[in-house]
Amino acid sequence: MLRFLVRRTLQLIPTLGGLSILLFVWLQRLPGGPEYALLPDDATPEQREQMRRSLGLEEPIAVQYLTFLRRILQGDLGTSLQTGRPVLEEFLTRFPATFELSVTAMAIAVSVGLPLGYLAARRRGGVLDFAAVGGSLLGICTPVFFLAFVLKVVFSEGLGLFPSAFRLSPGLSRTELSGFVVLDGLRTGELDVVWDALLHLALPGVALASIPLAVIVRMTRASVLEVLDEDYVRTADAKGLHRSTVRTRHVMRNAMLPVVTSIGLLTGSLFAGAVLTESVFAFPGIGSFVYVATQTRDYPVLTGFILVIAAMYVLINLLVDISYSLLDPRVRAQ
Amino acid sequence: MTTTPSSQNLPGDPGTAVPAEAGGDGRTPLLGRRAAKVDRLAELMGERADDGHGAGVWRTAFRRLRRSPMAISGAVIVALFLLVALFAPLIAPYSATSQAWGNEVFPNQNVFVGPRAENWLGLDNLGRDQFSRMVVGARQTLLVGVVATLVGFCAGALLGGSAGAAAVLGGRRGAWYDNAVMRVIDMMLALPTLLLAVTVAALVGPSLTTVMLAVGIAQVPIFARLLRGAMISQGSRDYVLAARALGVRKRRIALAHILPNSLGPVIVQSTLTLATAIIDAAALSYLGLGNPDPSFPEWGTMLADAQRFLSSAPQLAVYPALAIIVTALGFTLLGEAMREALDPKLRK
């Protein structure tokens, strides 16, 4: 197991190298290039020339790439044009909010999606199956930001069940240990803070969960359908095992394998979705910040965000691979 | 199904399938009896004659599609959408851009005009006929979807197709090329499509072309992966082996044999991508990267613009939102049904 971990981590090195080249080309060398993004559209050729030089775009590509790499490794993602502060710092202060939101959304998606997908497969062709498949198709086809707006208008402004913005109600006092509101509340025992934070997470969490939920339901359903046809499920039934044993040990354990992979892949798009949902609920996370950056074409923030997502993706995929190897002995053997 | 020649009699043709009574019509008794026996067998077996053997994959898939409610509803939605988009200028009662009723709408005072006899869906925030804008917007939305999908399809097919062909036929150097291309593709897959689109849009500046390009480029890795995978799985089939053994030129094997047989999943993906493109285009508009000219109706732009008035005039957002959802759903239903019909594993 340890050897597997080490080998898997070593395999990351070429991936990271390739990814850095890809991002370098993507972010620095694309036609137009950063000087267009950084300058107003009516800039003179002289101004462009000067900008190119100040960005180091006149130097040999290899030198540029190494500079780019060194800056990333030092955590230097540039300076935000809106705030004038380092991009990494801006991200780090906002990270806990986005993290809590993403975890909430993923928790909703997994805890609803897995059972729903299983039941839909078990009752294939039934009403529940139809509703689950139809609902997940609808979820994929609904623009996330529109869903967020509808949730806000209906459940917050209309019914008044949930707060419509921010992470906490104004005026609520809390002991601040870190940026993680829910975690802090649990540690200090301020349960009113936890409850208030959860209420604030509910609507954006649901909006953000819509696409992962839809994908997980469909993946689980397809995967369970496939596994139900497998001979070993028939063997388990032939052994007279309890339904619950067959369901967990024999069906779900195998059906989970492809779902775990897709959960890993979904985490990346979760951050993209955060840009769309956080802005609707004025949720003070990375997403809101990036939303403003797209509006104002704050180029360093956008490229920094891409880099962060890429890093997250690599990390999450490593975690997925590890959990996969825990779930499937055949992978470990290879 | 090859026992008797007369088993080709159509089952729905009882008049000829059951001939004269055995031996009663002057033929030699033996022959008559034999003929009757054969025909009786043919008749009994004819009932099973059309169990789909010998029909091509596409034909059986199409037959299955015609019976799938998912495919039919998807096809109806898509057909309606295409009709509206194609004949938009004929359907739209008014100009989509002229602010003919501009003096009746005051967004900052919360004065909006809802549906009425002359404007079926009411007016938008600048006093334009909402129905006409929706109809004309269908055309723009279709354009965005089709162009974005074409961009993704062409670039993806080129990358994936060359990698697949190289992997199957190119030997060692081919495998190297395939490996290199797929590494890049996999890394592109790592980034959420929407974010790829955002960077493209941020670089090129906001416009409708940006949206189409951005959404299309974001789909490239998916198409590339799909086509390559299909080609590699085709490459190990016996007919490719046979063609190679016969000395058919590699280029011809790739283009005339492997490629046509690998297009199924890519075509299905195109249908699904049309849906994604329409949704992603809306998201890009919402992020302020879409068409900066609000007079030009496109559903995504309309939806993004209408968010500002959501609490006072929700209908302005609901119409384009519903249109986007329904259209995307139509393409998705059609694509999913096609995928199911083509994939023997999903059939039951």
Next chain:
Amino acid sequence: MSNGTPLLAVEELSVVFGGRGSDEVRAVDGVSFTLNEGKVTGLVGESGCGKSVTSLALMGLLPSRGVRIGGSAVMRLPEGETDLLRLPARRMRDLRGSQLAMIFQDPLSSLNPVVPIGVQVTEILRRHRRMGGSAAAKEAAVLLDRVGIPDPTRRLREYPHQLSGGMRQRALIAMAVACRPRVMIADEPTTALDVTIQAQILELLKELVTEEGTALLMITHDLGVVAGLCDDINVLYAGRAVESAPRGPLFAEPAHPYTIGLLGSVPRLDAPRGEPLTPIRGSVNDNIAWTDGCAFAPRCDRYAAECLEGPPPLVPAGDGHTHRCVDPAEEETE
């Protein structure tokens, strides 16, 4: 134990798939046979003749929707005689694995790939014999040893992909005999194995039957297996038994042309070299409904007009030998 009454008496078993009317498929159509203590009964026929469906029907493993099962299958249990086909699903689950066990065709696909062999053996002991963890583990090792798996404690920790084909089938047999079932069904248990392994597995099955007094229903298309193992043989064609007899009479005086055809399709060592095999024409799909006449008629060499005058009845031919042919082969002594 009394020896007179059979352990399992199957009467007029029928299984119909699909809707009503013309769409329905009669997979099994009025099949009767008995299983006796310490005896092996064979169910022989080509793929698609209904032998596997028969076994699944007896095990209660057919899907509940879209399937109609008729007839009766009375089993002698400690608490009295019970009709398996009319048992509620819960009760059937209790019987499966404990009184009624099954061995499937493909040992690799019949074992859960992500669960250690040990768990797959012990789960049946925990379920039916209410054993605790360590007792079950100990018993599992005894069972593996019993079916001839060397180094059982190590094997218990391994996964199916780490075992050889023969060993996997032995593991499956260990699970089947774990609770000393009265009736065991083996569905083509050796088809997926090498010839040498086949013989070992058959020997093992024979041993278990004679030692435990289990009644074994052997489902196979392989006449070699039948000749070596079965005491009574039922030949199935298109869902009906076309001939039933003890082993001796069946091989000595086959009456039904289909049985003769099956025997003629087997290569024989004592046949002169160069003598062609006599295969049966066509495939099992080339048949007609039993209601119209003999289903085998389209492939039969001896086919006559009488064959299509309604369903042929089951004709007794002495010594427990019955067949379903209007023009049976007489003892072919010139």
